[in-house]
Amino acid sequence: MPVADVPLITVAEEAGMSRSTLMRRLGGTRRTLDEAVRARGVDPGGHKPVRERAVEAAGLLISENGLAAATLERVAIATNCSVHSLYAAFGSRNDLLCAIYERYSPILDVEAVFSGPRGDLPGTVRAIYRALVDALQREPRVLPAMIADALSRPDDPAVRAVYERLFPRLLDGIGRWLTEEIAAGRIRDLPLLPLMQQMTGPVLFHFLLRPALEHLQRAELPTTEETLEVFTQNFLRAVTPLP
Structure with missing residues (x-):
């Protein structure tokens, strides 16, 4: 063969x-x-x-x-x-689109983070952020295009089919991990979906706009690693249980 x-x-x-x-x-x-x-x-x-x-x-x-x-x-x-x-x-066609999303989205990388031994809370946050950024910067730039379609045409049957099929996998991965961290007392008990959005939203927004910002003369952008560390620390400060 x-x-x-x-x-x-x-x-x-x-x-x-x-x-x-x-x-x-x-x-x-x-x-x-x-x-x-x-x-x-x-x-x-x-x-x-x-x-x-x-x-x-x-x-x-x-x-x-x-x-x-x-x-x-x-x-x-x-x-x-x-x-x-x-x-x-x-x-x-919907099955084709789901296969495309699986290939070019961070879903396989995120599942890989949770399939093996995990690090501490900050290390896991960094690993998830790295998976998101790698998917956003990967060529061809499928993930940014699919996010744009989800924002501009949320009622499109194809868009809904993709997210209805794959969002439960993200909940099973990131959502279950966050629930475990809440139960262990390392993260405040917050509603799960807003918590996931609080974690991923700033990173997605920054790196979706970063290619455009890099062309601005006055935009002094930190390196990718420095940026990920800033978002990691901001998220941890936001969700750490109060004394």
Whole structure:
């Protein structure tokens, strides 16, 4: 069997890790693995599966033109396959969009944070922030485009389908962790959803605007690491139980 046809879950099991951890280490794409195989003098062979090619092609379309650009017809043309092949690989356009969001959002990286041994409260906050920033800065810039669509067209059926399917996973990860921290007395007992927004909102807002701010002559921006530390300390001060 060509290396390119070996499922990633099989590679992850052989390496003794979860698929989400493997994807995080590969930078969200199988291309890194194929290049490493070629560097060892082995041709991975085969073509990427339709599913993977379609996710990558649709990611570029969304990055350049927004969620509405990722129609099955346009994705099929960019993937060099038929619309029928997309239906066979995903089942529906909403399933395709969910696969794209999973690939380019921080959800796999955040799940990886909670799948292994966790650090202390500040260390976990930093790890989650790093996952958010990596997803926002990753090319193609799918996550900023999808956030823009969610803000401008919250009632769009495709937008709602993506968030209704994947938001419970964030609740199961970040939400369950915050609930555990509240129970342990390390975080004040606050409503869960506003608490999650208080944690992630400032970071998302800053790094969504940062590319534009970097072009302003008077904008003296701290480094990414300095910025993440500022937001980490601000969040901890805001939620630490009062004496």
